[in-house]
Amino acid sequence: MKKFAFTLAEVLITLxxxxxxxxxxxxxLITRNQNKAL
Incomplete structure (x- = not known):
């Protein structure tokens, strides 16, 4: 169990x-899409 794929800390850091x-x-991206709409 020591070599678990992702520890909780790693998951939290990546998130x-x-x-x-x-x-x-x-x-x-939102402003770019709004400019395209106008």
């Missing part, structure tokens, strides 16, 4: 990184 990247990229 945090994904969340930060998504928070940085989503606003620009």
């Amino acid at each position: 945090g990184i994904i969340g930060i990247v998504a928070a940085m990229t989503l606003p620009s």
Whole structure:
């Protein structure tokens, strides 16, 4: 059980990184889509 695929800490860290990247990229994508609509 020591060599488990993902420990809870690794999962939380990766989810945090994904969340930060998504928070940085989503606003620009939303504004880009709004500009296309106009």
